[in-house]
Amino acid sequence: MKTNKIILSALVAAGMMSGLAAMPAMAAAGDGTLNFTGSVVDAACTVAPDSKNMTVDFGTIGLVAFQNNSYPFGINNKSIKIELTNCPSTISSAAVAIVGNSVPVFGYDGEGLAVDEGAGSAKDVAIMFAGTDGHVALYVNGPSSAAVPLTEGVNTIIVSAGLKVRDGVSANASAGTISATAQYNIVYP
Numbered sequence: 001m002k003t004n005k006i007i008l009s010a011l012v013a014a015g016m017m018s019g020l021a022a023m024p025a026m027a028a029a030g031d032g033t034l035n036f037t038g039s040v041v042d043a044a045c046t047v048a049p050d051s052k053n054m055t056v057d058f059g060t061i062g063l064v065a066f067q068n069n070s071y072p073f074g075i076n077n078k079s080i081k082i083e084l085t086n087c088p089s090t091i092s093s094a095a096v097a098i099v100g101n102s103v104p105v106f107g108y109d110g111e112g113l114a115v116d117e118g119a120g121s122a123k124d125v126a127i128m129f130a131g132t133d134g135h136v137a138l139y140v141n142g143p144s145s146a147a148v149p150l151t152e153g154v155n156t157i158i159v160s161a162g163l164k165v166r167d168g169v170s171a172n173a174s175a176g177t178i179s180a181t182a183q184y185n186i187v188y189p
Helices: 002-022
Strands: 075-087 093-100 102-104 111-114 125-130 153-165 182-187
Touching: 075 182, 093 111, 093 153
Parallel strands: none
Antiparallel strands: 075 153, 093 182, 102 111, 111 125, 125 153
C-alpha cells in the first residue's frame, strides 16, 4: 500500500511537471512598443457629427473643361462645410489643414490631392482646395487655411474643392471615375 502511494505521488508530480512545461513562457521585457499621441488644447470646439465623415460628389464633368481651366479656380468646385459646436469663448479662431496623398497640380504652387489609380480611373487629375474665401489655395500636407474668427457656440468653416490637371503630365485629363480620400484637422492658431 505504501508503494502505491509513492507511485501515485510520483505520477501526480510527473503530471504537474508536464503541465508546467506546456504553459506558454512569460513574455520577455522589450517585446513590443507602445506609441502615444494626442494634443492638449484650451477647450477646443467639437466637430459636429455630420461634418466628421463627408462625401463630396463632383458629378459628371466633360474633358473639355480641363482644357480651359486656369489657376486658381478648379473645375466643378464644391463647398465643404465643417460645422463646429460647443466652441468656448476662449477660442477666437480656427483653420483647416488637409492631409492625404499629395501630388503637384498644374499652375498651383503647392500640392493637391491625388485621385485613386486603377482600372477605369480618370488619369492625370487631382483635387485642389481653397480656403474660406475660395481664392487662396489650401495645400495638401501643407500649411492650414487662413484662420477664421469664431464666436462662442456654433460656427461653420467653409473650404472648397475642385478638380485640376496634375502638373508634369499631359495637358488633358483622361476619362474615368474619380475617388480619393483625405483627412482634415481643425487647427487653433
